[in-house]
Amino acid sequence: MKAHPPCVILDAPQLAENIGAVARAMANFGLSDLRLVRPRDGWPQPRAWPAASGAESVLEAARVFDTLPHAIADLTLVLATTARPREAGLPVMTPREAAAKLAGLGGEARSGLLFGGERAGLETADVALCQGIITIPVDPARRSLNLGQAVIINAYEWRMTFDDRAPQNFPPPTPSASGEALMGLYEQLEAELDTSGFFHPPEKREAMVRNLRAALGKAGFTDQEVRTLRGVVTALSRGRGKVLAKIAAARAAATGRGDSAED
Amino acid sequence: MKAHPPCVILDAPQLAENIGAVARAMANFGLSDLRLVRPRDGWPQPRAWPAASGAESVLEAARVFDTLPHAIADLTLVLATTARPREAGLPVMTPREAAAKLAGLGGEARSGLLFGGERAGLETADVALCQGIITIPVDPARRSLNLGQAVIINAYEWRMTFDDRAPQNFPPPTPSASGEALMGLYEQLEAELDTSGFFHPPEKREAMVRNLRAALGKAGFTDQEVRTLRGVVTALSRGRGKVLAKIAAARAAATGRGDSAED
Numbered sequence: 001m002k003a004h005p006p007c008v009i010l011d012a013p014q015l016a017e018n019i020g021a022v023a024r025a026m027a028n029f030g031l032s033d034l035r036l037v038r039p040r041d042g043w044p045q046p047r048a049w050p051a052a053s054g055a056e057s058v059l060e061a062a063r064v065f066d067t068l069p070h071a072i073a074d075l076t077l078v079l080a081t082t083a084r085p086r087e088a089g090l091p092v093m094t095p096r097e098a099a100a101k102l103a104g105l106g107g108e109a110r111s112g113l114l115f116g117g118e119r120a121g122l123e124t125a126d127v128a129l130c131q132g133i134i135t136i137p138v139d140p141a142r143r144s145l146n147l148g149q150a151v152i153i154n155a156y157e158w159r160m161t162f163d164d165r166a167p168q169n170f171p172p173p174t175p176s177a178s179g180e181a182l183m184g185l186y187e188q189l190e191a192e193l194d195t196s197g198f199f200h201p202p203e204k205r206e207a208m209v210r211n212l213r214a215a216l217g218k219a220g221f222t223d224q225e226v227r228t229l230r231g232v233v234t235a236l237s238r239g240r241g242k243v244l245a246k247i248a249a250a251r252a253a254a255t256g257r258g259d260s261a262e263d
Numbered sequence: 264m265k266a267h268p269p270c271v272i273l274d275a276p277q278l279a280e281n282i283g284a285v286a287r288a289m290a291n292f293g294l295s296d297l298r299l300v301r302p303r304d305g306w307p308q309p310r311a312w313p314a315a316s317g318a319e320s321v322l323e324a325a326r327v328f329d330t331l332p333h334a335i336a337d338l339t340l341v342l343a344t345t346a347r348p349r350e351a352g353l354p355v356m357t358p359r360e361a362a363a364k365l366a367g368l369g370g371e372a373r374s375g376l377l378f379g380g381e382r383a384g385l386e387t388a389d390v391a392l393c394q395g396i397i398t399i400p401v402d403p404a405r406r407s408l409n410l411g412q413a414v415i416i417n418a419y420e421w422r423m424t425f426d427d428r429a430p431q432n433f434p435p436p437t438p439s440a441s442g443e444a445l446m447g448l449y450e451q452l453e454a455e456l457d458t459s460g461f462f463h464p465p466e467k468r469e470a471m472v473r474n475l476r477a478a479l480g481k482a483g484f485t486d487q488e489v490r491t492l493r494g495v496v497t498a499l500s501r502g503r504g505k506v507l508a509k510i511a512a513a514r515a516a517a518t519g520r521g522d523s524a525e526d
Contacts, residue, residue, distance in 0.1 A: 025412060030402040054407060089437055089485065094427060136419070137426040139293040148414045149288060156399070156416050163400040164357060183477060222352065 003105040006158060007033035008076070008151060011072050011126055012117040014040045019074070020051025020059065021148030022115075027055035029155035034062040035071045037217055057188050068114075068126050077102065079109040080130040082122050083143045091132045098134045099157035113154050118147055176220040186213050187234070192237045266368040269421060270296035271414060272334050272341070274389055275380035277303045283314025283322065284411030285378075290318035292418035298334045303380070331377075331389050340365065340374040343393040344413055345385050346406045354395045361397045373459040376417050381410055439483040448489050448496070452478050455500045508522035 008026055013019050013036060023034055024256040036043055043064045052059050065071035072078050079098050080090075093101070103109045114130060116122035127133065136145060136153055145153075190199075190209055221229065271289055276282050276299060279290035286297060306327045315322050335341050338433055342361050343353075356364065365374045377393060379385035390396065399408060399416055408416075453462075453472055462468040484492065 021409070024405075024409065027405040028401045028408055028412070030405075053409070094423075096427070097424070098406060137422055137428070138291045139422070142287075142293075142318060144289065145291055146284070146316070146411075149291070149412060152412045153416065153419050156419075159400055159402070160357075160359070165400070166319040166361070225334075 002162065003103050004051055004108070004110055005031045005033070006102050006111040006113050007031070007035055007075070007110050008155075009035045009037060009068070010039070010147070011037045011068055011114060011122060012040060012120070013147065013238055014118045016041060016045030016047040017051040018026045018118060019045070019062075020053075020055075021146075022047035022151045023048070023052040023055040023058035023062070023150050025137070025152035025155055027052075027058050027150045028152065029159040031155050031158065032058055032061065034058050035112070036062055036064045037068050037071050038066060039064065041254075058090070068129060072114075072129065074110055074111045076109045077105060077132075078114055078130045079132045079134050080114040080116075080127045081134040081154065082116065082127065083138065083145070084121060084167070085137055090127065090130065092135055093132055095134055095136055095154045095157040096160075097131065098154065099161050101132065102158060103161035113151070114151060115147060120243065177223045177226045181223055181226045182221065184218065185221075185230055186216070186231055189233050192233055195237070265425060266307060266366050266382035267371070267373055268294045268296070269342075269365050269374040269376050270294070270298055270338070271418075272298045272300060272331070272375050272377045273302070273380070273410070274300045274377060274385060275303060275383070276410065277329055277381045278377075278416050279304060279310040280314040281381060281410045282308070282325075283316075283318075284310035285414045286311070286315040286318040286321035286325070288411050288415035288418055290315075290424040291415065294418050295324065296306070297321050297322055298375070299325055299327045300331050300334050301329060302327065312339075330488075331392060335375055335377075335392065337373055338375045339372045341377055341393045342375075342395045342397050342398040343379075343385055343390045343397070344417065345378040345379065345390065346398055346401065349385060353390065355395065355398055356395055358397055358399055358417045358420040359423075361395065361417065362424050364395065366422060367516030372516075376414070378410060378413060403492070437485040437487070440486045440489045440495045444486055445480065445484065448493055449479070451493055452496050454495055458500070 008022060008031060010022060016039075018038065019034075019036065026032065026034060035220075039045070043062070044059070048059055051114065063071075079093075081095075081099070098113075098121075102113075105111055113134070114122065114126070116126070117192060134154065136150065138145060186209075187210070193199060199208055271285060271294060273282065273285065276285075279302075282297075282299065282302065287298060289295065302308070304323070306325070311322055312319060326334075342356075344358075365376075368374055376397070377385065379389070393417070397417065399413065401408060428523070447493075449472075456462060462471055482488075489503075
């Protein structure tokens with residue numbers, strides 16, 4: 001049985017736009033339970049809605065709490081995201097490790113991801129109410145993560161625990177052409193290149209053919225692409241034939257004119 | 264030898280604030296090479312700077328290109344992020360798979376992550392210039408990712424290829440107390456509980472002790488925590504003693520008063 005998606009708890013968030021961005025990030029990865037502890041400007045705040053950009057349902061279902069203990073009363077596992085050293089003595093984990101822990105919860109157990117306000121972050125007393133600390137492996141030179149971005153990385157890792165493959169709205173990849181089809185292309189190409197005098201000097205032909213085949217083979221052409229390339233070779237060869245024919249015709253005409261001029 | 268960090272290419276980005284947010288997301292995970300192809304409002308745009316929130320160096324080093332081919336001219340591997348089905352026939356991968364591919368590039372090879380503009384996304388002709396498609400496993404009901412958030416998930420996955428452990432700015436976890444120390448706590452507690460008459464009926468004592476020890480053992484107390492808890496047990500026991508002493512004293516006093524009243 002799949003674990004319940006974690007809720008997201010924002011402790012003393014400041015900007016309504018950030019609350020909206022958090023809602024959007026949650027909806028992107030299938031989270032829906034947003035809890036606000038003492039939002040600075042009260043709730044609801046109209047400015048959150050444009051930032052949610054379609055995730056209105058998350059904002060409309062958001063609940064406000066006056067204390068963190070009230071907000072997490074029904075949760076059996078709460079992990080706090082913070083980049084600051086703590087003396088709490090709690091296990092420290094990456095978002096990936098945290099997601100595995102959340103996903104491993106069984107049955108009806110409910111979990112939460114706790115984030116501090118934009119300026120102050122989480123207080124040590126708040127962290128002490130949690131069962132673990134999530135810390136995102138940011139560049140030490142640039143630790144400050146936007147609230148919505150801290151949320152989305154955790155929401156993404158949660159979703160990756162059960163949906164770690166590319167969405168299936170892409171057409172299935174077309175298989176590569178068979179060795180036989182490829183060989184047909186190679187042989188046609190090489191025959192035309194023989195005609196063109198491309199393989200020079202002759203003793204290097206074998207190595208040149210080998211290198212050419214290896215280079216083309218790396219592309220993993222599909223059957224359709226092989227057909228297209230055979231057409232390309234044909235067109236180039238015929239084009240060359242046409243050019244030669246034109247030159248011959250022009251020469252013949254010139255000769256003819258010469259002849260007639262001599263008449 | 265570690266691969267170069269990928270550059271980030273924004274094709275026809277619209278909002279300067281989003282370009283700033285992208286710069287901030289890049290800096291959070293150690294990326295620094297930002298390339299803008301035909302930014303709608305020109306470049307530089309003052310409104311990008313506040314959104315970058317400290318990642319000014321990325322914005323200041325950003326380069327502007329008039330076409331995508333110019334922007335990717337020096338790159339040997341370019342992966343396009345898009346949530347839309349394409350007929351390009353390119354390999355489709357998650358950000359995690361993409362990061363592994365980027366990190367696997369050897370030597371001086373340069374790579375890039377391509378993102379489309381906010382409204383239109385990438386054109387098929389742009390995608391055809393890339394070697395693969397990254398698609399983020401979003402909830403099918405809410406596909407639309409903010410530009411900065413699409414960038415940060417990829418930047419995060421890039422960094423996780425070589426920095427997938429919690430930062431070491433946390434104090435190392437204190438080891439759990441030894442079995443001997445734990446047993447000292449258990450035995451003290453159980454002796455006090457015997458005194459209190461907690462284990463009732465007596466034939467259940469063994470199971471009650473076992474359950475209590477198992478419950479406390481799960482916490483993995485440190486030595487300091489064991490000392491603190493032994494103090495707690497002592498305080499509760501002495502407190503109980505004090506209460507009993509007070510009751511006895513009160514009774515004695517009452518008896519005394521009673522005696523004297525009879526005098």
